[in-house]
Amino acid sequence: MSSFLSVRDLKVHFPTVDGVVKATDGLSFDLEKGSTLGIVGESGSGKSVSSSAILGLHRRTSAIVSGEILLDGVDLLKVSDEEMRRRRGKDVSMIFQDPLSAMHPYYTVGNQIGEAYRVHHDVSKKVAKARAVEMLDRVGIPQPDRRVDDYPHQFSGGMRQRAMIAMGLINNPSLLIADEPTTALDVTVQAQILDLLQDLQREFESAVIIITHDLGVVAEMADDVLVMYAGRAVEYGTTKEILTRPEMPYTWGLLSSIPEVGGDPNAALIPIPGNPPSLLSPPPGCMFHPRCTFQHLVEGDKCETELPDLVPGSRSETHLKRCHIRDSYLVYEQEVLPQIAPDLVEER
Amino acid sequence: MSNQGPIGFGDPNDEELPTFAGMPGDPLPTDVEESTDDAVTFIEPESAHAPSVAQPDAEAILEVRDLRMYFPVKSAGIIRRTIGHVQAVDGVSFQLPAGGSLGLVGESGCGKSTTGRLITRLYEPTGGTIVFDGKDITKTSARGLKPLRREIQMIFQDPYTSLNPRHTVGAIVGAPLAIHDVVPKNKILPRVQELLEIVGLNPEHYNRYPHEFSGGQRQRIGIARALTLQPKVLVADEPVSALDVSIQAQVINLLQDVQREFGIAFLFVAHDLAVVRHFCPEVAVMYLGKIVEIADRETLYNRPNHPYTQALLSAVPDVKQAAIGGRRERIRLEGDVPSPINPPSGCRFRTRCPLAQEICARVEPPLLQVGKRHKVACHFAGELGHHPDRPITASLLGVDDSGTPNPGATPSELVGDEPGYADTWFDLERKTMASSGS
Numbered sequence: 001m002s003s004f005l006s007v008r009d010l011k012v013h014f015p016t017v018d019g020v021v022k023a024t025d026g027l028s029f030d031l032e033k034g035s036t037l038g039i040v041g042e043s044g045s046g047k048s049v050s051s052s053a054i055l056g057l058h059r060r061t062s063a064i065v066s067g068e069i070l071l072d073g074v075d076l077l078k079v080s081d082e083e084m085r086r087r088r089g090k091d092v093s094m095i096f097q098d099p100l101s102a103m104h105p106y107y108t109v110g111n112q113i114g115e116a117y118r119v120h121h122d123v124s125k126k127v128a129k130a131r132a133v134e135m136l137d138r139v140g141i142p143q144p145d146r147r148v149d150d151y152p153h154q155f156s157g158g159m160r161q162r163a164m165i166a167m168g169l170i171n172n173p174s175l176l177i178a179d180e181p182t183t184a185l186d187v188t189v190q191a192q193i194l195d196l197l198q199d200l201q202r203e204f205e206s207a208v209i210i211i212t213h214d215l216g217v218v219a220e221m222a223d224d225v226l227v228m229y230a231g232r233a234v235e236y237g238t239t240k241e242i243l244t245r246p247e248m249p250y251t252w253g254l255l256s257s258i259p260e261v262g263g264d265p266n267a268a269l270i271p272i273p274g275n276p277p278s279l280l281s282p283p284p285g286c287m288f289h290p291r292c293t294f295q296h297l298v299e300g301d302k303c304e305t306e307l308p309d310l311v312p313g314s315r316s317e318t319h320l321k322r323c324h325i326r327d328s329y330l331v332y333e334q335e336v337l338p339q340i341a342p343d344l345v346e347e348r
Numbered sequence: 349m350s351n352q353g354p355i356g357f358g359d360p361n362d363e364e365l366p367t368f369a370g371m372p373g374d375p376l377p378t379d380v381e382e383s384t385d386d387a388v389t390f391i392e393p394e395s396a397h398a399p400s401v402a403q404p405d406a407e408a409i410l411e412v413r414d415l416r417m418y419f420p421v422k423s424a425g426i427i428r429r430t431i432g433h434v435q436a437v438d439g440v441s442f443q444l445p446a447g448g449s450l451g452l453v454g455e456s457g458c459g460k461s462t463t464g465r466l467i468t469r470l471y472e473p474t475g476g477t478i479v480f481d482g483k484d485i486t487k488t489s490a491r492g493l494k495p496l497r498r499e500i501q502m503i504f505q506d507p508y509t510s511l512n513p514r515h516t517v518g519a520i521v522g523a524p525l526a527i528h529d530v531v532p533k534n535k536i537l538p539r540v541q542e543l544l545e546i547v548g549l550n551p552e553h554y555n556r557y558p559h560e561f562s563g564g565q566r567q568r569i570g571i572a573r574a575l576t577l578q579p580k581v582l583v584a585d586e587p588v589s590a591l592d593v594s595i596q597a598q599v600i601n602l603l604q605d606v607q608r609e610f611g612i613a614f615l616f617v618a619h620d621l622a623v624v625r626h627f628c629p630e631v632a633v634m635y636l637g638k639i640v641e642i643a644d645r646e647t648l649y650n651r652p653n654h655p656y657t658q659a660l661l662s663a664v665p666d667v668k669q670a671a672i673g674g675r676r677e678r679i680r681l682e683g684d685v686p687s688p689i690n691p692p693s694g695c696r697f698r699t700r701c702p703l704a705q706e707i708c709a710r711v712e713p714p715l716l717q718v719g720k721r722h723k724v725a726c727h728f729a730g731e732l733g734h735h736p737d738r739p740i741t742a743s744l745l746g747v748d749d750s751g752t753p754n755p756g757a758t759p760s761e762l763v764g765d766e767p768g769y770a771d772t773w774f775d776l777e778r779k780t781m782a783s784s785g786s
Contacts, residue, residue, distance in 0.1 A: 042592040043563070142683070156684050157456065186455035186619055188681045191663040198675065213593045216665030220675045243670030257597030259626035261664045265645065269626060271597030275562055 002070060003030035004207055005054075005175055010067035012049050012058060021279045023049040025231040027067075031224075033174065036201065036208040038222030038239065040215060040254065042276050046231040047211045051177045053077075054209075055092055056084040071175060090120045093173040097180035099160035103152040109136075110148030113167045120171050135166035139196055158189035162196070169200055176201070177209045182217065194221060215254060219243055227251050230277050230287040233310055237319035247313040247321040247328040249294045256340040264343040286324065297331060298324040406445035409613050410467065410581055411767050415440045415476035417462050421689060432689045436462040438637035439476070441715075441767040444581065449607065449614035451628030453621055453660070457685055459637040461505075464583040464617045468502045469493055481580070498528055501579040505586035507566030511558040517544070517569055518554035524576040543572040547602060564595030568602070575606060582607075583615045588623060600627060621664055625649055630721070633657045636688055636696040639715060643722040653718060653729040653776070655679075656697050694751070695727065703728045707739045710751030716741065717773035720784055730776060740776060 012024040024046040031037045039047045052058060053065050056076060069076040071091065076084065096102035103112055113135060114128030121128075129148065136144035139162040152160055161181065168176060178197065182190040194217065201208050210221055218225055218239060225242040227235040227250065235248040246252055253272035260267075274291045277283050283290050289303040302324050313321045315329055325331060418433035437459040444450050452460040466473050469485060477486045485496060504510035511520055521543055522536045531539055541551035547568040549561075558566055567587065574582055587603065588596040600623065607614055618624050624631055625645055632642040633656065641654040652658050659679040669676050681700045686692055692699050698708040707727050715725040727739035738749050748754045775782040 042594055158684060187621065187660060187663040188455060189684070190665070191678055191680070194665070194675070195680075214665065215593075215667045216669070219667045219670035220665045239670050240673060243667055254593055255667065257594050258667075259600075259622040260667060261622040261625060261649065261661060262666055262668065263622075265625065265649075269597045269600060271601060272594035273598075275564065275595075276592075 002073070004033045004072060005031040006068070006070040007050075007054070008068040008070070010050060010053060010069065011065070012046070012053050013064045013066075014062060015064065016280070019280050022231050022282070023279060024053065027228075027231075027233055029224075029226055029233070029236065031175075031207045031209065033207050034201065034205045035223045036210055036221055038218035038225045039209060039211045039228060040213060040218055040225060041228035042213065044230075044276050044279065045228040047228055048179055049231075050228075051094070051179060051209060051211060054175075054177065055088055055094055056081075086120070089116055089173070090171040091173055092175045092177065093168040093171065095161075095164050095168045095176065095178040095181050097183055099157070099164045099184070100152060102164060103160065105152055108149050108151055109155065109163050110150075112152075113148075113163065113170060116167045117170045131170065132166070135170050136163065138200075139163070139166045139169075140192070141166075158185055158192065161185060161189075161193055165193070165196065165200070169204065169206075172204050173206060175207045175209070177211070179211045180213070181210065183212070183214070190217075197221070215243065215258060216260075227254070230282055231279060232287065232322065233320070234288065234322045235320065236310065237316070241316060241319045245315065245319075245329050246332055247315075247319065247325075248288075248323045249292045249325070249328075250288050252332060252336045253291070256336065260341075264341055267340050267342065270339065286322070294325060294328075294331065297326075297328075406448055408443035408768065409446040409481055410444040410615075411477075411479040412443075412463075412467065413441050413477045413479070413767050415463065415466060415478065416474045417459070417466055417471060418474045435637050435688050435691060437466065437473075438691075440634070440637075440639055441476075442632055442639065442642060443768040444613050444615055446580070446613055447607070447611040448630070449616050449628040451624035451631040452615065452617045452634060453619060453624050453631060454634035455619060455660075455685060457636075457688065458634040459688075460617045460619075460634050461585050463634070464502065464585045464615055467581070467615060468500050468583050469496065470502075494528075497524075498577040499579050500581045500583065501574040501577065503567075503570050503574050503582060503584045503587045506590050507563055507570055508558075508590070510570055511566060513558055516555050516557055517549075517561075520558070520569060521554075521572045521576060524573065528577060530577065539576075540572075543576060544569075546575070546606070547572045548598070562595075564591050564599060567591055567595075567599055571599070571602065571606070575610075578610060579612060581613045581615065583617065585617045586619065587616075589618065589620060596623070603627070621649075621661060633660065636685060636691055638696060638725065639723075640697065640726070641722075641724045642715070643719070643724075647719060647722045651731050653722070653724040653731060654697075654726045655701050655703050655728075655735070658732050659702075695725075697726075703735055705739070705750075707742065707747070707749060707751030711741075711745060711747055713741055714745070716744070717770055718776050719773055721769050722773075723769070736776075740774070740779065744774070 008028050010024055010027040014021040014023060027050055029037065041047050054069055054076065058065055065077060110129050110132045113132035114125065117131050118128045133144045133148050136148055141147055141159055141162055155163060182193050185193060212218060222239045225237065225239050226233050229250050235242055235246065235251050242251065246255065256270040257272055259269055272291050277287060285304040285306055286308055289295060295303045308322045308324050310320045310322045313319045313329065314327050415437055416439060417437040418435055420430040421432040421434060422428040423431045440463055442450060452463060454460045465471050467478060469488065473486055477484055480500065488496060518537060518540050522540045525531050525536050525539060540554055544551045544554060549565060549568050561569065584603065588599050591599060606612060616624060616628050629645050631645055631648045632639045635656050641648065641652060641657045648657065649661065652661060659681050662678040666676055683700055686699055694710050695708040695713050698704040713725045713727045715723045717723045718729060727741045728735045729740060730736055742749050746754055772781050772783040
């Protein structure tokens with residue numbers, strides 16, 4: 001029995017005049033109902049492109065999507081456009097990052113939320129509006145029967161994001177993709193939205209993919225984490241494994257480049273040097289090697305010539321990493337951790 | 349491709365950075381030259397990017413006293429009468445030490461960005477005073493502001509909208525030089541290239557347009573532009589929040605490097621508490637136009653006394669939670685920030701405060717100094733879980749515990765509205781005045 005959502009070797013390639021942009025190149029992951037997958041990575045690492053592919057949002061004329069996306073046993077890449085349209089918003093739905101630009105400024109919030117319902121249910125506008133009020137109430141908007149007639153600009157940022165969530169959940173989707181759902185929000189509102197997402201997930205038993213660059217959000221929300229770099233998964237495993245015993249230098253870089261509010265105040269902030277590579281001409285070998293500061297741990301020029309496979313690390317079968325360094329978790333504990341979190345080393 | 353491969357910034361051995369102060373034909377103001385004399389030497393890799401340290405004795409380069417900014421709200425229709433005011437900033441006082449950094453944190457709409465813009469005099473304040481380097485700049489005329497712009501510069505949040513898309517990077521970074529006529533026309537380009545190199549960009553790219561750069565690179569352009577005139581005060585308004593995580597660290601380290609080298613004082617406005625903690629030895633928390641707590645970094649983050657600061661800190665998602673699993677216990681704040689057009693009476697936080705009592709609606713809590721470098725505006729100030737049952741401020745304000753004026757009591761003289769810190773403060777434990785000597 002396979003998982004509820006099973007993505008196998010997903011590739012999204014964009015042919016351009018300059019060459020093929022491999023935005024996602026061979027991505028595989030599984031997700032069960034009721035659990036949460038966090039996808040982390042920088043912009044351009046393929047997080048959003050991959051999730052758009054699950055929703056079938058790529059135009060056939062401009063993107064070549066291949067691989068398998070099995071949702072409850074059905075390959076979403078093989079179904080007709082008509083069928084995909086029936087599923088989109090109902091089985092699979094998405095919450096976008098910027099609710100102001102994701103909502104139409106000329107229509108009321110209630111109208112837009114109700115529309116999402118009417119597309120999939122043969123009901124009158126009145127019923128749809130009542131349903132919209134119900135959803136607005138569910139996501140914690142005060143006086144929903146009055147606010148339903150407001151326009152998006154009359155909502156605060158947090159309320160808009162709640163309205164987006166209401167829109168995304170109005171058809172009880174079994175898979176919800178949240179693309180940076182709290183990035184534009186303040187911390188106390190972010191906490192409210194994350195609480196809400198978690199409550200709703202429990203209530204509807206949805207599978208959730210949360211795309212973010214905030215490792216703190218991932219740590220608190222996700223069961224599994226997938227770290228992406230330049231279109232590929234570079235580390236994949238349970239949240240606890242990935243965030244406490246990361247085995248890939250890119251993940252180390254992510255952890256070392258963010259200050260922590262509760263961390264050691266003397267911890268250094270070690271950025272990842274350079275910029276993400278161009279996806280038009282990705283570097284040969286390991287995509288991360290031009291920015292990697294641990295290449296000397298690998299004999300020869302393996303990093304420059306050979307793309308490492310995503311294989312189990314040395315500690316656990318379920319913790320996959322894409323790195324040539326042997327026993328890299330030891331390198332993390334002995335070299336990286338003392339620099340970024342001296343207080344944690346003592347605890348261990 | 350501009351974003352291909354590493355550009356070498358962030359490498360501790362990067363030797364290009366510190367060459368700035370000694371560059372040829374550099375029209376450094378003399379006093380800046382003095383302060384950077386010893387910083388001309390290369391930054392040692394071990395000490396590079398160290399978080400800045402508080403210097404309590406440093407003289408204040410900027411002093412803000414009871415600053416107010418009210419934006420009028422106009423009615424619709426032909427006759428647009430003023431029907432109210434957005435009290436964006438309402439009585440803010442603080443000092444910024446020369447070469448130091450003060451962090452301003454708070455949620456959107458709390459007035460932190462407006463405060464930054466007031467200091468750069470992009471707005472004219474409704475009330476209060478801003479004293480920069482001994483001069484009152486609150487009412488300086490537009491003409492008088494021109495020299496001021498050399499001293500106080502700003503880095504904007506959004507590197508996409510703060511750079512003119514029709515100007516080349518060379519024109520953007522060189523514009524301040526041309527406007528202020530500090531170098532001859534033929535020296536502008538080499539100077540621009542040096543600046544680009546300082547901020548970790550390829551100097552050959554001066555003739556490119558902003559859209560050809562990534563977000564992190566654009567922010568570097570913004571920093572180069574702010575550095576062009578070698579200001580004494582830099583207002584950084586959310587300088588990294590639009591950037592990718594790995595790039596954020598590069599920019600933060602770059603800002604720390606330029607601060608150390610040129611002795612620039614930073615007013616660091618951000619909503620990211622962790623970034624502010626990393627950057628600023630002193631932090632002020634704002635809520636709805638007022639400072640609710642201001643303290644040195646250690647006190648504010650480890651022993652916050654204001655319920656809002658406590659809620660704010662508990663709301664930050666923590667990577668360490670991965671080891672435990674699940675969500676962290678947090679103080680839940682309900683609802684949204686109230687409208688600044690018609691803020692709540694008394695304490696502005698009371699509508700969302702878990703501690704609020706009658707007095708909070710009646711009397712506004714003063715920003716009371718409760719430690720050597722710690723001020724808090726709350727009737728029930730105390731560490732989390734140790735908030736007092738009775739308002740500590742009642743006797744000081746001459747009111748009873750419910751906030752009604754008490755004819756028997758005389759209000760004591762409070763150190764509330766003064767910027768900076770006094771030598772005496774109110775000890776929360778003993779409920780008496782204490783001083784640094786005792």
